[in-house]
Amino acid sequence: MRYLTFALAKGRLAKNAMKIFEEIGIECQEMKDKDTRKLIFVNEELKLKFFLAKASDVPTYVEHGAADIGIVGRDTILEENRKLYEVLDLGFGKCKMCVCGPESARELLNNHSMIRVASKYTKIAKDYFYNKKHQTVEIIKLNGSVELAPIVGLSDVIVDIVETGTTLKENGLSVLEEVCDLSARVVVNQVSMKMEDERIREIVHGLRKVINEKQA
Ligand code: PRP
Numbered sequence: 001m002r003y004l005t006f007a008l009a010k011g012r013l014a015k016n017a018m019k020i021f022e023e024i025g026i027e028c029q030e031m032k033d034k035d036t037r038k039l040i041f042v043n044e045e046l047k048l049k050f051f052l053a054k055a056s057d058v059p060t061y062v063e064h065g066a067a068d069i070g071i072v073g074r075d076t077i078l079e080e081n082r083k084l085y086e087v088l089d090l091g092f093g094k095c096k097m098c099v100c101g102p103e104s105a106r107e108l109l110n111n112h113s114m115i116r117v118a119s120k121y122t123k124i125a126k127d128y129f130y131n132k133k134h135q136t137v138e139i140i141k142l143n144g145s146v147e148l149a150p151i152v153g154l155s156d157v158i159v160d161i162v163e164t165g166t167t168l169k170e171n172g173l174s175v176l177e178e179v180c181d182l183s184a185r186v187v188v189n190q191v192s193m194k195m196e197d198e199r200i201r202e203i204v205h206g207l208r209k210v211i212n213e214k215q216a
Helices: 012-023 055-063 074-080 103-110 122-132 148-152 166-170 190-195 197-215
Strands: 004-009 040-043 048-053 069-073 085-089 095-101 116-119 138-141 157-162 174-182 184-188
Touching: 004 012, 004 055, 004 197, 012 069, 012 184, 012 197, 048 055, 055 069, 055 074, 055 184, 069 074, 074 122, 074 174, 074 184, 085 197, 095 103, 103 157, 103 174, 116 122, 122 138, 122 157, 122 174, 148 157, 157 174, 184 190, 184 197, 190 197
Parallel strands: 004 048, 004 069, 116 138, 116 157
Antiparallel strands: 040 048, 069 184, 085 184, 095 157, 095 174
8 A cells, every 4th residue: 555645734734633633543643742853754554644844835745746635724725726626624724814904995995996915825816806806906925924014005905814813903904805714624636536536535534524523
C-alpha cells in the first residue's frame, strides 16, 4: 500500500484538524512533540504521512500531487484558484471575508466610485469588485496588518478576514460589505481522487460523520 500524504496549513487549523482525525482513529504521535524540527510525520501502521506548510502553499502541494489531501481555509482556496477538488467543510475556523473601512467609505462603495482597495487577497478582491459589483477599483497588495491601510491613507477600504471583529473595532473600522463565508476545508488532488478513491472516500466519510455529530 502506498502512503497517503496530508498537507496541513500550519497553526490553529492543523491542530484542530488533527483533533478531528484522532476521532476517526487517525493519529500521529510524532506530530505532538512540540520541540521537534521534523517537517514530515509518519503513521507507519496506517501508511499515512503528514506535513505542515504555509497556508498559501497547501493548494500548490495538492494540485501537483505532492500531497493527496490538504486541509486549508476557503480564503486560501479561493485566492490560489488551483485545480483540485474541495470535498468537505470541516466546520471550524469560521469567519467572513469582508470589505471593511471607515464609515465614511460607505458612500464611496454605494456610488461605485473609483476607490483604492488594499488586501492580502487580491484575487478575491478583484473578483468581488469586477465580477460581482461591476465596480472599477485600484487594488493594492499587502502581506499583513491590512487594517493599517485605510488608517494611514494607503487605501479607502480593505478586503480582509473578520473573525471576532476586534481588530476592526480597536482601529475604528467597520464591516461595510460581506464578500463570503469562510471555514476550514478538505481538498483532494484530482488524480488521487481516482487512484485512491476508496481510502480517501473512507476518510472523508469518517470526517463528515464526526462533523455532523458535532453540529447535531
Ligand atoms: C487576521 C485578519 C484580521 C484579523 C481578524 O489577521 O487579517 O486582521 O485576523 O480577526 P478578528 O476579527 O478576530 O480581530 P491575522 O492575525 O491572521 O494576521 P495578518 O495581519 O498577518 O493578516
